[in-house]
Amino acid sequence: MADAVLDEVDYLLITALQHAPRADWRKVGAFVGVDATTAARRWARLTGEGLAWLSCHPSPAVMGDLVVAFIEIDCVRGRLHEVCEQLADDAPLFNIEHATGARDLLLTVVLRSRAHLARYVGFRLDGLEGVAATRTQVATALHTEGSRWRLDRLHGVPQGTSRQPERAPAPAAALGEADRELIMLLARDVRQSVDRLARGSGLSSTTVRRRLARLDAARAISYRCEAARSVSGWPVSATLWGTVPAADTTRVVAQLSGMRETRLCASLSGPCNLMTTVWLRSVDDVQPFEASLVQRIPGLEVKDRSLTLWQLKHAGQVLDPDGRLLRSVPLSDRWDDSDAGAAEAALLERLRTPRRQDTQPRT
Structure with missing residues (x-):
């Protein structure tokens, strides 16, 4: 494969999506200096060639x-x-x-x-x-x-997402199971619509929109826009x-x-x-x-x-x-490996039994 080269518009597009991964293409394009169709088409090319991508996972906080x-x-x-x-x-x-x-x-x-x-x-x-x-x-x-790392090719950031640094995050709370499932579903395609998330989760669009807003306000989702x-x-x-x-x-x-x-x-x-x-x-x-x-x-x-x-x-x-x-590969802390679990269980069973001591007198 020939060496890929990105132009300044590509870098601006990646930077914009680092700041606002779910902003609509009209807003992203406005900050990049292109129309919405061009922004979407360029992003499709970058992702199709594996040169850039969006992902998300629960925030460590x-x-x-x-x-x-x-x-x-x-x-x-x-x-x-x-x-x-x-x-x-x-x-x-x-x-x-x-x-x-x-x-x-x-x-x-x-x-x-x-x-x-x-x-x-x-x-x-x-x-x-x-x-x-x-x-x-x-x-x-x-x-x-x-x-948190940025290419920093833009002086401003698109509005309409939680990634605006001037806004203080809401108090963090532990993620519930429904929150984890929603984030895992979002990780499959960060830019998928609320309606599509609702269909995949079995929740109403209103519930998904409200839950995403709460998670975003608490900085509970770590978004990444990366370039190769x-x-x-x-x-x-x-x-x-x-x-x-x-x-x-x-x-x-x-x-x-x-x-x-x-x-x-x-x-x-x-x-x-x-x-x-x-x-x-x-x-x-x-x-x-x-x-x-x-x-x-x-x-x-x-x-x-x-x-x-x-x-x-x-x-x-x-x-x-x-x-x-x-x-x-979807990220999850919920790891359970059957082989490792069986090996650990076998060790624990052996540890429950005292080792035989050699009671014969030495000569």
């Missing part, structure tokens, strides 16, 4: 006491892609990255509890023959994440692990979270207590960026770094090596 973890995997030689293929459809698996450095794969997983995380790592991942070793870090705080990394203008993804004194954490994460390049910033449970993922223009920018970062943020020490070679899964979207969308 309203998902309760979920566990976000970053798992490094060392693979058996020659089996890395086999491992990725087996993991791609795991619903709680947010990201799969083929990475450089002291890991073959870097996974981001979201699960209901530490017990579910222990089952996923101990029985799902460690049960794969291509996995040689795993190392897990729990995010003790998620300071910023990719749904190869055409995004930000083709390089780098992850840095560092340490920062506990007393300086608030200041440091505020600085990191406010930087143009930052896609993710999280506090961790391990010896490196801070992790950040940044998007850069070029591989040549990695070392200067790190040097500038340490200079600008006193107290931050970078201990390790990694480049993403292939983001095989990104926020639930399965991608090719150029970052084009292949297909979507």
Whole structure:
């Protein structure tokens, strides 16, 4: 396939949909500078070629006491892609990255509890023959994440959605089962009409409209409009692990979270207590960026770094090596793997029975 090239109208269109993913085409087109038909046609081309897409998932702020973890995997030689293929459809698996450095794969997983995380790592991942070793870090705080990142090609944003930054969000509340089902249905096509959502959910259009308005007001839905990394203008993804004194954490994460390049910033449970993922223009920018970062943020020490070679899964979207969308996997923390569950149950049964002690006297 020939190298794809986006023009300025394409970038403006993506930016507009980052700010207002469900705005009607007339409003989107007005901000881009084209008519509604042209805006819709261009978006259809971008999505059809896998160069851009919309997705959504429940916001971390309203998902309760979920566990976000970053798992490094060392693979058996020659089996890395086999491992990725087996993991791609795991619903709680947010990201799969083929990475450089002291890991073959870097996974981001979201699960209901530490017990579910222990089952996923101990029985799902460690049960794969291509996995040689795993190392897990729990995010003790998620300071910023990719749904907030923008191309920033527009000076204004389309009106008529919840994505207007000047409006303070309503108090967050835990999602009910009906809310989760509606978000899962919306994730299949973010721009589908209220009437279509009503038909799919079995609710009335009025109920769906009211429920979406409430969820939007509470920022309960994280929308994403992404472009394939190869055409995004930000083709390089780098992850840095560092340490920062506990007393300086608030200041440091505020600085990191406010930087143009930052896609993710999280506090961790391990010896490196801070992790950040940044998007850069070029591989040549990695070392200067790190040097500038340490200079600008006193107290931050970078201990390790990694480049993403292939983001095989990104926020639930399965991608090719150029970052084009292949297909979507609905995200859910409601993971239940029968094989892992059976293996855990068998272990628990063995643990209930005391191990036999050797009572014969030694000679």
